Amino acid sequence: MVKHGSSASKTRTRAKAAQSGLSYQQQLTRTTAPSTAGHTSAPPLKPAQLIGFCGHSDPHLTQMVAENIGAAWAAQGRRVLVFRHTRHPDAPIWPRRARTDGPTAVRLFEEPQPLxxxxxxxxxxxCTLRVEHRRYDDIRNVTSATLDSVKAGYDHVLLVSKDLQPLPDLAEVYVALPVDDELPTGEERWVIDAGRRTLRTFPYDAGQSAVIWRDRLLRLMNVDWWPLAGLIVMASPRPVPTAPWRFVRAVEDHMRASGTPILGRLPRVQLGLPHAALPLPVLDKPNSRISKQLCSAADALHQALPFLEK
Known part of the structure; x- marks a missing residue:
């Protein structure tokens, strides 16, 4: 039975006590005691916002971005839970027939612990939830029940997939992490000019380019029916031609007007082994370029969320 994050709260208090040289009880008293301004150290919580992170290239990279955005928010005083979702490794992807001799979804849950x-x-x-993959409805119901049991006590819950399987549609809003693609500035077509076949270039305006670029970025992500807060564009491993900055700015303005703003751009990140701890440059290297870019994306994302406040 999940204890609403109690284990995480105790572990976090012990870690802070060790840092400050206090006993566990002294640190607990400091955390919960009223401050001199007449209010407690933490404001009353609103219902947690569920935010899904979707990427189509590397799930570890998507998880790294989510954890660093969570770290940026935690440093600002918010309570964040990174909810990792994965399909059980021994379960089939899409069986032709679900089992009838047992449950169609099995939950293996690791309770929240401080990152x-x-x-x-x-x-x-x-925390990590592993669900045996049987039917989508069962996966969604098990995941929803688990979220309901742990989200109390947090301001934001960030949903990420630890594998290439899509998340169940449970978040209030989603963030897409596409890999950068060439910004279209025009197209070449064969035409008949003065009786001759001629190859001509027809330039796009910023609005046309924005429509085509959005389709290129999101074509593999299956998020057409999900509410998007915006895009965090990851640098491509191959060289991508660049357009004039004025044109790029105009295209991004059209993207924002159409409901898919560019929240940030991140360089290509080389991660270690799959089971190694993911880097947290927001906390470990706060003055680095990638840390500043991640913090900027976190601020832009938070500004896109006021309509979720309850």
């Missing part, structure tokens, strides 16, 4: 101790009222925790 990193943070100063102040903020928190950055993570």
């Amino acid at each position: 990193r101790a943070t100063d102040g009222p903020g928190a950055l925790d993570a």
Whole structure:
């Protein structure tokens, strides 16, 4: 039975006590005692916002971005849970017939634990749910019930997939992490000019380019019916031709007007082994370029979320 993050809360308090040289009880008293301004160290929580992160290239990279955005928010005093979702490794992808001699979905759940101790009222925790893949409805119901049991006590729950299987549609809003593609500036077509076949270039305006570019970025992500807060564009491993910056700015303005703003751009990140701990440059290298880019994306994403406030 899940204990609403109690284990994570205790572990986090012990880590802060070790940092400050206090006993567990002293740190617990400091955290819960009223401040001199007459209010507690943490404001009352609103219902947690469920935010899904979708990427189509590397699930570990998607998870790294989500954890760093969570770290940026935790440093600002918010309580964040990174909810990792994965299909059970021994389960078939899409069986022709579901089993009838047992449950169609099996839950293996690791309770929330701190990813990193943070100063102040903020928190950055993570948990993992492994679901045996049988039917989508069962997966969705099991995941929803697990989320309901742990999301109390958090401001934001960030849903990420640990494999290439799509997330069940449970989030209030989603963030897409596509790999950068060439910004279209025009097209070449064969035409008949003065009786001769001629290859001509027809330039796009910013609005036309935005429509085609959005389709290129999202064509493999199956998010057409999901509400998008915006896109965090990952650098491509291959060289991508660049367009004039004024044209790029105009295209991004059209993307914003059409409901899919570019929240940020990130360089290509080389991750270690699949089972190694993912880097947290937001906390470990706060002055690095990628840390500043991740923090900027976190701020832009948070600004896109006020309509979710309850």
